[in-house]
Amino acid sequence: MNNWIISGASVLGGEPADIFVRDGVIADSAPDSAQRLDATGLIALPGLVDLHTHLREPGREDAETVETGSRAAALGGYTAVCAMANTDPVADTAGVVEQVWRLGKDAGLVDVQPIGAVTVGLAGERLAELGAMATSAARVRVFSDDGHCVHDPVLMRRALEYVKAFDGVIAQHAEEPRLTVGAQMNEGDTSARLGLAGWPAVAEEAIIARDVLLAGHVNSRLHICHVSTAGSVELIRWAKSKGWRVTAEVTPHHLLLTDDLVEGYDPVFR
């Protein structure tokens, strides 16, 4: 039996109301023989989607598994998570993405949608078999070398073009690698005072500027991972104003924390 009356929840943050569930689907009237759940004081939202998770399986099951990640997601209100490709082995073949997808099915808590690597081994040199991943059981549509930037502009262009064949999207970890060699924290007054090697905003913004132009030129879909500078936001806003198909995400710590916290040299705040 999967009939519920969820009572008293503030729906999408609005007035409290009852939510009816018949056979696991939201209904417009109270189902027969329903279980009642008192949700007074709680907020009801649709299932959330996390576009950027690292489930670490295969390879680092000591840190996280598809199952533990699924549990955490479900507890937090997420009904779907995208699993980044920097596993060991890397999710750069149909075999690995299907493995992750099956582990998600077996855990059975949320939709686990594997992200495929753009390049073989995340090495940024050769395209991975994106088409094979797209037509696999995992039906991969998002491809990312997250953790590494696809820094070669020709390779990035080809990747953006290639995924148009199956309406895919390239999710870029925007970091010009030559500008961040040895970098430890945001480059600015604080890094100068602390004597720590700086990570300049331009390292992120230069790649975003290049990639939104590429996406516009070849009319493909680009997603920017973990945007962290005001300049990046301006660039993305500009690209969207052109009608280019660009999306972006942001993390809580990039929104809420500042580099002053590094004053105590606690590496947690880098």
Add this chain to the structure above:
Amino acid sequence: MIEHLLSSSDLDLETATLVLDTAAEMAAVSGREVKKLPTLRGRTVVNLFYEDSTRTRISFEAAAKRLSADVINFAAKGSSVSKGESLKDTALTLQAMGADAVVIRHPASGAPHRLAGWIDGSVVNAGDGTHEHPTQALLDAYTMRSRLGRLEGLRVALVGDVLHSRVARSNVWLLRTLGAEVTLVAPPTLLPVGVDSWPVQVSYDLDSVLPKLDVVMMLRVQRERMNASFFPSVREYSRRYGLDAARMGALPEHAIVMHPGPMIRGMEISPEVADSTRSTIVEQVANGVSVRMAVLYLMLGGMA
């Protein structure tokens, strides 16, 4: 009747049809015991080849000789050209030699156009860079017409490396003129930016296109394109865009399989498809001579 043949878009419907009809007459000659016509006796045709292409050069040479023209083969390799002589200086030499027609194959797009401005004789583009190869398109159209009886309304797919293919460009313009409907099928990386403005349909999905075709033409895909990330691997390319026996089975009963050659078996086409009765690959070679005879005849024949 035809001054130069630089692009298949130089040909209107009437002229293109005349070339194909003339080629049919030339094919009849090629079937005779004595394969020669005296039509171009005393005229000089120069084959000026800056790229190795034995098959195309031999085809033009056979065509000119069957029309009794004098043929000079001017291979760029080992000649003054490889010692740095410019195309313009070579053109002036050919002009001084009294070439009536120059058949040029060149790695740079536009070389035949430049040549046509420097000499009095006619210029035939036998393939320039990634631009055009109009006699290939004519022989392809001739082959389609002789197998299927018409060109108007034929549904033709060109599959493979359109971006780098001069054969694809020439076929697009000529088939359009002749009333066929063209679909280009390729991974997006191997289609030129701006293809939306061409008079064609575009698809990334070969399987969805096959059941609706009269003709599928497989274009050559060089392995080296893989190194420049145009596609991930030979395996993925042939799985998505190669024509194998299973895919051939999805074609309508009457549909034919073409390839301009040289083909790479196991890449864009499987051996059983290349050798099947639907394949016109050998006919295309034979038809090449007839079509090139027709082009040279219509260029030079009327002025003897």
